[in-house]
Amino acid sequence: MRIVEVKTNRERAAFRDFPYKLYKKNDQWCPYFVHEMNHILYHGRSIVYDRSQATFFLAMRDKEVVGRISVGIDEELNAHKRQQHAFFSFFDAIDDQEVGHALLSKAVEWAKEKGMLYLKGSVSPTNGDDFRGILTEGFQHSSYFLMPFNFEYYKTFFREWDRYLEYYAFFQDINQPIPPSRFNLMKRILTENLSDKEAALITDERQLTRAFLDGFFYKEGYTIEEVNLNDLSKSACDLYEVFSKSIPDDWEEDLMPFDYAQCEQLVKDFKLTLPPPLCLGVYYKGKAVGISAVLPNYNPIVRKMKGRLFPFGWISLLSSKNRIKEGRAVILFVVPEHQNRGISALLVLKLRENLKRLGYGKIEFSSISAYNTQMIRLAEFIGCKRYKTYTVFGKSLIDRPLTLEETYGTGAETMRRFFKQRP
Structure with missing residues (x-):
């Protein structure tokens, strides 16, 4: 099994199409719009990717794609929130710990090389709440428009990661x-x-x-x-x-x-x-x-x-x-x-x-x-x-825990108040 950086049009198509194979027999998943994925993969165009340096990787086993991930740095958001963070998005993998950990390790390695302090994901490519986070509860329910879905085993890839942010969906x-x-x-x-x-x-x-x-x-x-x-x-x-x-x-x-x-x-x-x-x-x-x-x-x-x-x-x-x-x-x-x-x-x-x-x-x-x-x-x-x-996971990229300011930037005081109020 090897991790390959996406460089050719054939690899870009493989990155785009992998989830269709992964979720072929699943009725709860809904695909990302193909034209929007093409804008991101072929032209680096979306609200987040427009302002980011980013790379895409495939996990390959022989000639078969078994996983994918994108990793990047949103420089405008880092400046706005006074952070040194990298992000990952479009993370998908077969039910195999080797594959999931290899992809995430590659993202960690990439972010460290760029001098970042923290890696977080999955983030929305549109600066919104669409396709944000890894689903960690509610796998029996279908996804609603512009919301992510993933298999339950995904959360096992993040056992050693922080729960950086969490989001809820309510039903009525x-x-x-x-x-x-x-x-x-x-x-x-x-x-x-x-x-x-x-x-x-x-x-x-x-x-x-x-x-x-x-x-x-x-x-x-x-x-x-x-x-x-x-x-x-x-x-x-x-x-x-x-x-x-x-x-x-x-x-x-x-x-x-x-x-x-x-x-x-x-x-x-x-x-x-x-x-x-x-x-x-x-x-x-x-x-x-x-x-x-x-x-x-x-x-x-x-x-x-x-x-x-x-x-x-x-x-x-x-x-x-x-x-x-x-x-x-x-x-x-x-x-x-x-x-x-x-x-x-x-x-x-x-x-x-x-x-x-x-x-x-x-x-x-x-x-x-x-x-x-x-x-x-x-x-x-x-x-x-x-x-x-939905959980946005995070991981320190240096050999010590980060301060709240390093982790949440300008939102540190809000999180400090929340942690004090939490039972």
Whole structure:
């Protein structure tokens, strides 16, 4: 068995196609879009790879591919977070400890040669939460759109690695009502301006939403509406406004702040891929202060297309937009000065209402950082069940444990607070 650096077009194709062989008999895995893999492999193009030096490796046994990995250095993220980190991505291997360890050892060797202090992965190639982390819990469930899946044996390759970051996926059947005890608590919180007699008349989610809107929300100068995805400039500005204010400097997440061009592209993607009622904005005196979105779960269609959007796969994908009845909640941001005012709960209630109206049933909320206690509490509060865990593993590349500052950079203080609060 040997590790080969990918240099030729034939090797690039082998790197791209290996997962199809590995997961051939598995119905839970969904392929990465072929055209996006080609952009990365042949042109080094993606949000992360655009700003990184990176190398791709194959594990070969005789003439057979038995594993793959990409390793790189995101120089912009390192500068932003004041870290010296390398990353790995696109890690796949057969159920063989020799293969998995050889690939990871090669990544460690590469990162050490570059003078890095820490190696972490698997990271998203798009500066997002898509395809981020190694699935470590919930293997019996199929992946939702743009979320990773891997076999259970993958986690055995990382027994001696740190759990650098963790993310959760929550599941909910929105046709099931919010548990009565939680609904009643939500009602007390959102209707505190109403009399007991008025509050007693509220018996379902739609009435609760309307009471909160009329009793507090509108009176305070707020509105909630579908984001006008046809107005590219305004929608991109609104997303940029919310994202730039919602992402703190001391965030533990390994994400760069979204720039305007990325927000513009996100609006274009949303316009193509989601029904308008599934992208909601909250505005305060006309200014965007909150955003939420649910993507239809396209994975069953992407599986049938084998990840090939071109030349005609995109027609099948987009024509199915209004027929899909499962979704993945991908965004929920509220700017700090408007948090703790019931806006997150309202966005969830309004999305549930719209999803029901469109005939949706199963919804996944993903991925939520294990350190985002506010969002975890909200998900659990409305009756969601945590059913998957994704782990970004990490490993020191020097002969001592790293400090929190070396490990988490500008997010060190956030992680220090979290570790102190953890039982």
